[in-house]
Amino acid sequence: MQIDYYAYQSRIRGWNAAFKVLIAVATLFLVILFNRILVSLFVVAAMGALTLLVGRTPWRVYLRYMLAPVVFLLFSCLAVAVSFSGSPAGEWNVSVHFFYLCMGQESLEAAVKLFFKVLAGVSALYMMSFSTPADELVLVLEKLHLPGMFLELMQLVYRYIFILFDAASQMQTAAKARLGDCNIRQSFKTFAAIGGNLFVAALKKGNTYYDALLARGYQGRLELLTEEKPVRFWQAALGGLYFSIVILLNLA
Amino acid sequence: MTKLQKRTLRISIVLAAFLAVSPAAGAMHIMEGYLSPAFCIAWGVVCIPFLVKGFFEMKKVFAENRKAVTILAMAGAYIFVLSALKIPSVTGSCSHMTGTGLAAILFGPCTTGVLGIIVLIFQAVLLAHGGLTTLGANTFSMAIAGPAISYGIWLVCRKCNVNKRVGIFLAAAAGDLFTYCITSFQLAFAYPDPNGGVLASAAKFLGVFAPTQLPLAVVEGLLTVMIMVALENYAAQELKAIRFEK
Amino acid sequence: MDEVLLEVKGLSFSYDKKPVLKNISLSVRRGEKIAVMGSNGAGKSTFFLNLNGVLQAGQGEIFFNGKRAGKKERKGLQRSVGFVFQDADSQLIASNVRAEISFGPMNMGLSKQEVAERVKEAIEYLSLSDLQDRPPHYLSGGEKKRVSIADILAMKPEIFLIDEPMAALDPMNAEKVEQILYRLNKEGKTLLVATHDVDFAYRFADRVLVFSDGCLIADGTPQEIFNLEEVMERAHLKKPSVMVIWEALIKARLVGGEGEYPLTSGQAAEKILELSGVFKE
Known part of the structure; x- marks a missing residue:
């Protein structure tokens, strides 16, 4: 849950949330639409700079999160680059007795493009999530006129996630203190017991929390005071410049 | 073999070894930016009817019992937290449950779909698992298809009087496997093999992720059984109260 | 001081046919500091939930300011009787302190301006200015407690029901909360505080209610109550x-x-x- 923690610390938290979401989503769309290495690299750099230099997210944390999907990414790129064939159909082929592992110029290129495209997409997502707490994201969704019940559920889920995380980590510590992790068999039992216990705790809390809502006059709508953060002119201008470069790079 | 071929072979062996001890194994979230716009939208559209159905079911429950709102929110948070807890492992690798089978058995497939998309949004934003453009595809594989299979198998097993634990195991493990297959096909549709088309590509993705996903499905099945047993011990009454779908 | 603010007549309540409150009658006068005592499960929390209108009594009546509070007037009851829950986490729902405090006033149907005003007042009253943009999950126990009191304060109720305000707080934070309670009372608020802490009840309250097994078994000044040995024993209390x-x-x-x-x-x-x-x- 580090992302949430750093989102509150970010120096660009004060930017209008809808504006950040717009930048991230538009970037995502352009990156996957263009699918060009040059564009992807620029996006990685620009989004990284915004997150690290302007937002001041610690680079160690950022780097670790950028590397997290790399394993999945390498494998899926490998699957795109290499194909099987009865004959050596690609430019590079390895015979594995029954068939050939082939890699063609084209599929290699596709895999490399994919690699950078995903990195760019991830960096755009991180720009948003490392600077915008989830409750502000829910408010942006509200502007899109999603059903109220759904949004309310989201708000509550967000709040409850932290409560259950606390409960779970306390249970884990308590289990460890009683050697609940002494061997693998016991560890599995402990894990399941915590899973079961957590569910009961969640239901009990759910009941009390509803009483607490009612006690403050809840009538089926979660209405809260929200603050408007206007988009500043220079932010909009910067955004415009950024998207122009993205589009120009694609034409280049 | 030419030098280049040798080198390629060597690299693939290294990669294969790497794969066998792959450090991070979670549910197969398709990453941000992976799919082209057409697929992002198409998978999202496929989800809509299921989500709408789930949504209306929920609305009905809410109309009868307003208290359901906090219970359902807790249920969503529970799936999220459960899927974020580290499963104990021998090798020190870090893997997670998906919780889809458990959710389907506990809440029914429609409710799970709506809770699932909320969980997936938070996984993307808070944990960087999955992404926004791939939300549609991930929702379909993890919150709709997987739970549907789990729920179906669970029902069939109950009808046929299969041992309860076996039924739960099959339901959860099959849900996981099905999710993994669907995801592989989603990846294959997006990147068909130049020689063999979608099927060959799907075979590749299935193969590449099999070493992590197959054991994980077994573990998921076992843990789901153990959690259900624990739940029946602690909370038989509560379990009855949360059957939202009849 | 002698004006009766809240009157309870023959209140009974059951959860799934299990009686939790049995025929409770009492009256609360404006400005009183009342400690509500009794062992776990004696019915204190249920009593509070009834006073606040969250639970509807099976039998009996509640009068506020001389007017009967029935189902229709429940909303009015929540405006005048605020409930601070024991576990602050169960109360905090929003993702930052300002929004959190606004929840009650918003539900009262006040204008945004009025809500903002009240939130500001409550934040200042409980010195939460430094925390107002923070999410509740990164607050300490004492801070959460103060936010949960601000939640209710912003609704400007006449009576505060406070469930175990000092539970799980360190002595310094407990002291802070106690000072807040004194201050609220001085400003004319009526307080009902559920507590297990006899020393606190003794020094704080001018009246003690003792619950046992769903019945109100004693009602008097701390000196009177703590000398009734039989009552103390039944309610698992110590002098x-x-x-x-x-x-x-x-x-x-x-x-x-x-x-x-x-x-x-x-x-x-x-x-x-x-x-x-x-x-x-």
């Missing part, structure tokens, strides 16, 4: 330590029995020094 020591001193004729008992150890020490002729320099 406040200052009282125990002071009575021993009286018995040993070291201090006189006349006058009021001291309420805190500090007061007791002062009295002793006074009597023994040692004066503060």
Whole structure:
């Protein structure tokens, strides 16, 4: 849950949330639409700079999160680059007795493009999530006129996630203190017991929390005071410049 | 073999070894930016009817019992937290449950779909698992298809009087496997093999992720059984109260 | 002081046919500080939920300001009777302190301006200015407690029901909360505080209610209540330590029995020094 923690610390938290979401989503769309290495690299750099230099997210944390999907990414790129064939159909082929592992110029290129495209997409997502707490994201969704019940559920889920995380980590510590992790068999039992216990705790809390809502006059709508953060002119201008470069790079 | 071929072979062996001890194994979230716009939208559209159905079911429950709102929110948070807890492992690798089978058995497939998309949004934003453009595809594989299979198998097993634990195991493990297959096909549709088309590509993705996903499905099945047993011990009454779908 | 604010007549309540409150009758006057005591499961929390209108009594009536509070007036009851929950986490729902405090006033249907005003006041009252943009999950226990009190304060109720305000707080934070309670009372708010802490009840309350097994078994001043041995035993209560020591001193004729008992150890020490002729320099 580090992302949430750093989102509150970010120096660009004060930017209008809808504006950040717009930048991230538009970037995502352009990156996957263009699918060009040059564009992807620029996006990685620009989004990284915004997150690290302007937002001041610690680079160690950022780097670790950028590397997290790399394993999945390498494998899926490998699957795109290499194909099987009865004959050596690609430019590079390895015979594995029954068939050939082939890699063609084209599929290699596709895999490399994919690699950078995903990195760019991830960096755009991180720009948003490392600077915008989830409750502000829910408010942006509200502007899109999603059903109220759904949004309310989201708000509550967000709040409850932290409560259950606390409960779970306390249970884990308590289990460890009683050697609940002494061997693998016991560890599995402990894990399941915590899973079961957590569910009961969640239901009990759910009941009390509803009483607490009612006690403050809840009538089926979660209405809260929200603050408007206007988009500043220079932010909009910067955004415009950024998207122009993205589009120009694609034409280049 | 030419030098280049040798080198390629060597690299693939290294990669294969790497794969066998792959450090991070979670549910197969398709990453941000992976799919082209057409697929992002198409998978999202496929989800809509299921989500709408789930949504209306929920609305009905809410109309009868307003208290359901906090219970359902807790249920969503529970799936999220459960899927974020580290499963104990021998090798020190870090893997997670998906919780889809458990959710389907506990809440029914429609409710799970709506809770699932909320969980997936938070996984993307808070944990960087999955992404926004791939939300549609991930929702379909993890919150709709997987739970549907789990729920179906669970029902069939109950009808046929299969041992309860076996039924739960099959339901959860099959849900996981099905999710993994669907995801592989989603990846294959997006990147068909130049020689063999979608099927060959799907075979590749299935193969590449099999070493992590197959054991994980077994573990998921076992843990789901153990959690259900624990739940029946602690909370038989509560379990009855949360059957939202009849 | 003598104006009756809240009156409860023959209130009974059951959860799934299990009686939790049995025929409770009492009246609360404006400005009182009442400690509500009793062992776990004696019905204190259920009693509070009934007073606040979250739960609807099976039998009995509640009058607020002389008017009967039925189903229709429940909303009115929540405006006038605020409930601070024991576990602050169960109460905090929003993702930052300002939004959190606004929840109650928003539900009252006030204008945004009025809500913002009240939120600001509550934040200042409980010195939460530094925390107002923070999410509740990164607050400490004491801070959460203060936010949960601000939640209710912003609704400007006349009566505060406070469930175990000092539970799980360190002494410093407990002291802070206690000061807040005194301040609220001084400003004319009526307080009902559920607590297990006999020493706190003894020094804080001017009236103690004792619940046991769903019945109100005693109602009186702290001095009266803590001398009823049978009641104390039934409700699993112990005599406040200052009282125990002071009575021993009286018995040993070291201090006189006349006058009021001291309420805190500090007061007791002062009295002793006074009597023994040692004066503060």
